[in-house]
Structure formats: structure tokens, C-alpha cells
Amino acid sequence: MKAKGYVATILGASLVSMFMGGCASSMSNVQTASSGRIGCGPSEVVITNLEGGLMSKSWTAECLGKSYFCSGTLSDPWTLTDVSCTKK
Numbered sequence: 506m507k508a509k510g511y512v513a514t515i516l517g518a519s520l521v522s523m524f525m526g527g528c529a530s531s532m533s534n535v536q537t538a539s540s541g542r543i544g545c546g547p548s549e550v551v552i553t554n555l556e557g558g559l560m561s562k563s564w565t566a567e568c569l570g571k572s573y574f575c576s577g578t579l580s581d582p583w584t585l586t587d588v589s590c591t592k593k
Contacts, residue, residue: 531555531562534585535575539566542590543573566590 532552540547545568555564562585563576577588 531583534583535562535564535566535577538577538585538588539564539573539575539590540568542566542575542588543568543571545569565593 532555533547535552535555536547536550539545539550539552543550543566549568551567553565553567555562557563557579559579559582561576561578563574566573566575572593573590574593575588575590577585580586
């Protein structure tokens with residue numbers, strides 16, 4: 506019975522670690538994807554309102570006092586494709 510508890514703990518910790526790492530890399534991917542559409546460098550882009558599921562994401566990208574509504578399709582958990590941004 507103890508072995509099952511250890512396996513469950515390790516599995517749970519691994520899933521949390523993957524999820525948190527995915528969030529961090531997802532945010533930088535969103536900044537990079539937005540930067541090419543709005544004309545700012547990735548480090549200048551501030552992302553808010555990041556929403557979506559397994560297939561698509563939407564977010565607000567802000568840079569140099571301007572806001573843009575952006576969206577994109579996920580080809581895998583970390584790769585955004587078909588990104589478009591429209592000035593708000």
C-alpha cells in the first residue's frame with residue numbers, strides 16, 4: 506500500500522511541475538508570437554487576459570501604450586500558429 510502512495514506522490518509532483526513549466530514557456534511563446542504582429546520586441550510586450558483551451562488561445566497584448574486583441578491556434582501544447590492581432 507505504501508508503494509502506491511509514493512507512486513501517486515511522484516506522479517502528482519511531476520504533473521504539477523510540467524503544468525507550471527508549460528505556463529512559463531507558454532507566456533514567452535505568446536509574447537514572441539505577438540511581437541511580430543504588433544511591431545514590438547518580445548521583451549516589450551505585456552500579456553494579459555490569456556485564455557483558451559487545448560486547441561486555441563486568446564489574449565491581450567500591450568506595447569508602447571497600445572492594446573491589441575490576439576488569438577492563435579495550438580499545434581501542440583507549446584506552439585502557437587495562425588496568430589493574428591487586431592488593435593483595440
